[in-house]
Amino acid sequence: MSKVVLITGASSGIGKSIGAFLHEKGFTVYGTSRKPEQVSGSVFPLLELDVTKPESISAAVASVIERCGRLDVLINNAGVGITGPLEEIPTQELKAHFDTNFFGPIEVMRAVLPQMRAQKSGLIINITSIAGYMGLPYRSAYSASKGALYLITEALRMEVKAFGIQITDVAPGDFATNIAAGRYHAPLVAGSAYEQSYGQTLQMMNEHVDQGSDPREMAVAIYEIIQQKQPKVHYKVGAFMQKFSIVLKRILPDTVYEKLLMNHYKL
Template identity: 70%
Template sequence: MSKVVLITGGSSGIGKSIGEFLTEKGFRVYGTSRNPERYKNSTFPILALDVKDVSTINATVKTIIEKAGRLDVLINNAGAGITGPIEETPDSEIKNNFETNFFGPINVIKAVLPQMREQQSGLIINVTSIAGYMGLPYRGVYSASKGALELITEAFRMELKGFNIQMTNVAPGDFATNIASGRYHAPLLDDSPYKKPYGDTLRLMNDHVDAGSNPNMMAEAVYNIINTKNPKGHYKVGALMQKFSIVLKRVLPDKVYEKLLMKHYKL
């Protein structure tokens, strides 16, 4: 029997690559978007879902179960980028980012757990970020929201083991997608004390995305995790140096690591 997969944010970028790859491998895939009518030519169905709207989450999960009779894999991929000096980032945008990157995935998890518990099986993959392992300058809110999802997954894993439901994180580095165009960017203010360092860092971040890896690398990683009997709690996917940066954070003194980051961002 083909496994049934739900991918939030499956209409573009990493989510789309994962959905197309799994569809080719014979999985029954459902993706989601806030505007599914834009993606009628998708190779797998795109259903309406906004991770900030619990009613749409519950309705879509119910639809999938009615159509497929089960739900084997949830891939929490929907997310939003945000950049800016923390001091100048509006509280409303900080809260909005956490609603999308942290509370949204939790609400989707809550919606699928009753079905997975009834099946006595299931796998939940949370797409986080290598940025979630460290506080990056002018990406602090994003780092915090993804880091929070990494940590809560560790707790969730232990709570769900008794139901034969597995959960893991996959942290991508920079991939060549359209994520930069969808980010919230705090405006570059002429009178801001952060104008030059923030502007320079913003250009560097966008260059990293443009030169990022092929998102098919993430698709293959997710496929391998689904086919792993007992997935680990954390996976990192991306360029070697990006993954190595996490190792350096573990082994280097805080001040040394901070200096490396500041040198990288030319601060």
């Protein structure tokens, strides 16, 4: 019997690539989108789900269980980007960002855990980010939300292991997706103390995404993780230097690492 997989944020980008690849491999895949009726060409069914609305989450999870009688794998992929000087990002935007990137995945996990506990099996894969391993200039909120999800993964993994449930996270680097188009960008303010440095950093970030790796690389990595009996706590997927930056952060003095980042972003 093929494993039943639920992927949040599967209408485009990494989520869509993962869903299509797992569908090719014979998995029973259900993706989600806030507006599935506006998505065409998906090779797997899309259910309506907004991670900021608990009733939407409950309905989508219940629909999968009703159709299949089980839920084997949750891939918590839905998320958004945010950029800007922390001083100039409106507080309501910071809260909205955490509602999607942090509290949303928690609510989805809460929705699937009872079913997985009843099955005495299940795998949850949280999609974090290499940016979550470090504080990046003008991506403070994004780094913080992904870093928080990274730590939640570690903690919850220990809480549910006795029930036969596995939890891991996968931190991608830059991939060629439409995430830049969906980000909240704090506006460049003429005369702001951050106008020049934020402007050049924003351009650099968008170029990194445009030149990013093929999302299918993430799909292959996820497929391989699902095959493992004992997934590791954390995985990183991306360009060598992006993954190596995490190693450097561990071994270098903080001020040296900070200088490397500032030189990279020309700050």
